[in-house]
Amino acid sequence: MCLAIPARVVELRDGDLAVVDLAGVRKEISLALVEDVALDDYVIVHVGFALSKLDPEEAARTLALFAELDGSTAP
Amino acid sequence: MPAPKNRSSLGRALDLKQGRIDLAHGSGGRAMAQLIEELFARHLDNPFLAQGDDGAVLPGADGRLVMATDSHVISPLFFPGGDIGSLSVHGTLNDLAVMGARPLWLSAAFILEEGFPLADLARIVESMGEASRAAGVPIVTGDTKVVERGKGDGVFITTTGVGSLPPGRDVSGRHARPGDVVLISGTLGDHGMAIMAARENLGFETPIVSDSAALHGLTEALFASGARVHTLRDPTRGGLATTLNEIARQSGVGIVLDEAALPINPAVAAACEFLGLDPLYVANEGKLLAIVAADDADAALAALRAHPLGARAARIGTVQADTHRFVQMTTTLGGRRIVDWLNGDPLPRIC
Amino acid sequence: MKYIDEFRDGALARKLGAHIARAADPGRRYHFMEFCGGHTHAISRYGVADLLPANVRMIHGPGCPVCVLPIGRVDQAIRLALDHGVMLCTYGDCLRVPASDGLSLLKARARGADVRMVYSSADAVALARQHPDRQVVFFAIGFETTTPPTAVAIREAAALGLGNFSVLCCHVLTPPAMTAILEAPASAGGVPLDGFVGPAHVSTIIGSAPYAFCAERYGKPVVIAGFEPLDVMQAILMLIRQTNEGRAEVENEFVRAVSHEGNRKAQALVAEVFTRRPDFEWRGLGTIPDSALSLAPAYRAFDAEARFPVAYRSVADHKACECGAILRGVKRPQECRIFGTACTPENPVGSCMVSSEGACAAHYTYGRYKDA
Numbered sequence: 001m002c003l004a005i006p007a008r009v010v011e012l013r014d015g016d017l018a019v020v021d022l023a024g025v026r027k028e029i030s031l032a033l034v035e036d037v038a039l040d041d042y043v044i045v046h047v048g049f050a051l052s053k054l055d056p057e058e059a060a061r062t063l064a065l066f067a068e069l070d071g072s073t074a075p
Numbered sequence: 076m077p078a079p080k081n082r083s084s085l086g087r088a089l090d091l092k093q094g095r096i097d098l099a100h101g102s103g104g105r106a107m108a109q110l111i112e113e114l115f116a117r118h119l120d121n122p123f124l125a126q127g128d129d130g131a132v133l134p135g136a137d138g139r140l141v142m143a144t145d146s147h148v149i150s151p152l153f154f155p156g157g158d159i160g161s162l163s164v165h166g167t168l169n170d171l172a173v174m175g176a177r178p179l180w181l182s183a184a185f186i187l188e189e190g191f192p193l194a195d196l197a198r199i200v201e202s203m204g205e206a207s208r209a210a211g212v213p214i215v216t217g218d219t220k221v222v223e224r225g226k227g228d229g230v231f232i233t234t235t236g237v238g239s240l241p242p243g244r245d246v247s248g249r250h251a252r253p254g255d256v257v258l259i260s261g262t263l264g265d266h267g268m269a270i271m272a273a274r275e276n277l278g279f280e281t282p283i284v285s286d287s288a289a290l291h292g293l294t295e296a297l298f299a300s301g302a303r304v305h306t307l308r309d310p311t312r313g314g315l316a317t318t319l320n321e322i323a324r325q326s327g328v329g330i331v332l333d334e335a336a337l338p339i340n341p342a343v344a345a346a347c348e349f350l351g352l353d354p355l356y357v358a359n360e361g362k363l364l365a366i367v368a369a370d371d372a373d374a375a376l377a378a379l380r381a382h383p384l385g386a387r388a389a390r391i392g393t394v395q396a397d398t399h400r401f402v403q404m405t406t407t408l409g410g411r412r413i414v415d416w417l418n419g420d421p422l423p424r425i426c
Numbered sequence: 427m428k429y430i431d432e433f434r435d436g437a438l439a440r441k442l443g444a445h446i447a448r449a450a451d452p453g454r455r456y457h458f459m460e461f462c463g464g465h466t467h468a469i470s471r472y473g474v475a476d477l478l479p480a481n482v483r484m485i486h487g488p489g490c491p492v493c494v495l496p497i498g499r500v501d502q503a504i505r506l507a508l509d510h511g512v513m514l515c516t517y518g519d520c521l522r523v524p525a526s527d528g529l530s531l532l533k534a535r536a537r538g539a540d541v542r543m544v545y546s547s548a549d550a551v552a553l554a555r556q557h558p559d560r561q562v563v564f565f566a567i568g569f570e571t572t573t574p575p576t577a578v579a580i581r582e583a584a585a586l587g588l589g590n591f592s593v594l595c596c597h598v599l600t601p602p603a604m605t606a607i608l609e610a611p612a613s614a615g616g617v618p619l620d621g622f623v624g625p626a627h628v629s630t631i632i633g634s635a636p637y638a639f640c641a642e643r644y645g646k647p648v649v650i651a652g653f654e655p656l657d658v659m660q661a662i663l664m665l666i667r668q669t670n671e672g673r674a675e676v677e678n679e680f681v682r683a684v685s686h687e688g689n690r691k692a693q694a695l696v697a698e699v700f701t702r703r704p705d706f707e708w709r710g711l712g713t714i715p716d717s718a719l720s721l722a723p724a725y726r727a728f729d730a731e732a733r734f735p736v737a738y739r740s741v742a743d744h745k746a747c748e749c750g751a752i753l754r755g756v757k758r759p760q761e762c763r764i765f766g767t768a769c770t771p772e773n774p775v776g777s778c779m780v781s782s783e784g785a786c787a788a789h790y791t792y793g794r795y796k797d798a
Contacts, residue, residue: 408473409440413791422543423517426783
């Protein structure tokens with residue numbers, strides 16, 4: 001229901017603001033809802049706000065799960 | 076529009092830096108004559124305009140003629156890759172080109188809002204002159220009116236074009252046949268997303284540039300390849316999806332697209348993701364859609380790719396028999412979906 | 427696009443499809459509800475149903491905030507703009523929703539109302555600062571994903587002492603809507619649900635904890651899924667496994683963005699700025715207690731319903747409209763008398779056709795070739 005996209009933080013600005021980049025498209029967004037965001041982190045962006053950080057290790061694990069599939073029993 | 080030859084009778088030169096359009100510029104008197112001479116005629120200069128009469132006398136043309144007209148009300152007036160001026164020239168040239176015609180002459184009519192900056196008007200008209208010269212098609216006649224402040228959006232431009240249709244060419248939205256191949260000359264959605272990104276209230280920075288261009292060189296290259304071309308279109312408002320649905324309906328056929336084959340710039344895809352838009356419905360202003368006989372598809376594609384405007388040309392689908400006239404797409408996932416008519420202008424969404 | 431394209435890979439999708447086909451017991455039927463409209467959209471737009479076996483059926487849930495927004499609420503927004511001359515700021519989704527008297531926000535603008543589309547609640551606050559002489563009202567819709575951005579905007583307005591900014595608050599909650607679905611009596615023709623695909627982005631805010639009641643009280647498994655088609659397929663596979671094994675648990679496929687407790691900072695902000703309404707009318711689902719938010723007493727000054735005399739008036743849906751049954755998964759869009767005829771995306775009669783992720787709109791726009 002809620003359109004949100006993962007984007008990379010490329011600039012940190014004053015006042016809880018940051019600039020994110022998605023394939024060359026840049027947008028200023030608010031970090032007011034998250035904490036400890038650093039440059040090059042990926043955040044989930046919805047209506048101009050970062051909702052959470054994206055965990056790269058968990059993302060890799062999830063993809064590996066799709067790929068291994070055969071014989072996988074764990075969810 | 077008669078233009079007096081004795082320039083000194085018009086008084087001080089136009090202030091193209093700080094001046095603004097006022098109602099006198101449209102009233103047919105000295106101010107209007109000055110506007111025509113110092114701004115329009117200067118940038119659009121050609122033998123026809125130089126005749127200085129109410130209409131242009133044109134040499135006869137062989138065979139059938141094609142005429143097309145387009146009005147332009149775009150906002151913002153200036154955007155990466157073009158402006159309302161170049162857009163109005165390219166738009167009408169392309170309407171002629173997709174009929175299979177060779178463009179010969181253009182006209183341009185302006186409705187200006189009182190208070191519109193002359194510097195902006197000069198920029199727009201200069202851009203039209205450049206587009207016209209690059210295309211090799213002169214703007215032979217025109218008109219200017221001025222409306223009161225608040226009754227216009229800065230400037231509205233209407234261009235009309237006339238072209239000649241070589242014998243034997245019969246290109247139409249009614250001619251798509253089952254088995255035909257669908258080709259596109261390049262990437263989708265560039266123009267619409269360049270405009271969307273330029274709207275300041277959305278606050279996006281992108282490298283996206285409008286693809287606004289004149290297509291008649293590309294269409295001639297396609298015809299020269301010998302391919303049997305059944306339908307040509309430039310997918311403008313409503314995007315590729317709308318154009319294909321129109322053709323499907325006109326020809327009484329179905330169309331199936333291959334999503335993986337659609338050429339889309341990464342930045343355009345990304346901007347669409349941000350705003351929840353679908354590139355299939357986003358406007359293009361310099362792309363050619365061609366539906367050709369299956370046996371000629373390879374030759375047609377090669378001809379497009381050999382032309383500078385067709386470097387990213389691709390085969391994107393096929394025409395099939397379908398009484399429902401659906402446009403369908405095989406998704407990158409391997410599933411199927413309809414690519415339906417557009418339901419109003421695409422709007423950014425949050426959910 | 428990183429973290430997007432990889433989760434749309436066709437080869438992986440086919441593998442997942444094969445695994446789902448192997449896991450699904452040919453002797454039974456599975457009915458899962460994807461609660462979230464974004465998932466409905468992803469399923470339709472990618473044709474995910476084509477990769478599922480015939481005995482696995484997805485039922486489209488009510489998690490589409492535009493679909494469940496009652497006409498009476500859009501009427502309030504229109505009256506604020508037309509009758510009270512406010513600058514009405516809204517997300518794009520609401521502009522075309524048909525309301526009473528043949529109006530929509532877009533049509534109201536054609537009549538002279540100052541309706542502005544914004545991408546973010548922050549843009550509405552910025553407009554209020556730029557126009558101190560005008561009243562600016564932000565039309566706040568959405569589930570728990572969209573609520574924290576509204577909270578930030580209200581706190582910013584408070585900190586700036588903006589006397590010309592207020593919010594028409596229509597934020598709704600996910601767990602009470604899921605309860606309403608689960609409570610729908612089977613006697614009303616309810617299809618027995620085997621489980622839920624839980625919303626992606628709502629869960630980044632509320633965490634996976636609040637769905638426990640589905641498993642514990644109703645015995646229905648929930649798998650929270652990411653936004654992309656591979657996420658949804660993986661979640662369906664996990665649901666099939668739970669169903670086969672007789673388990674009812676809350677599992678999280680979207681581990682890259684969702685934790686058990688969710689975004690505490692966002693939750694605290696929402697708890698400070700908002701309070702629960704005793705009840706709220708949902709289009710298609712009726713009145714549900716404790717299911718929506720209004721401004722907390724400390725922030726009542728920013729409540730548009732307190733500042734302007736625009737009381738909510740309920741507007742009934744068309745008699746032939748089957749959205750209620752469709753939102754509960756009892757009927758399919760094709761089973762509604764007026765689907766595709768009187769009710770189309772251009773002329774939506776009911777809520778499910780209004781937004782592109784409503785069940786009817788999604789089927790009409792992406793899937794009706796299957797009915798032909």
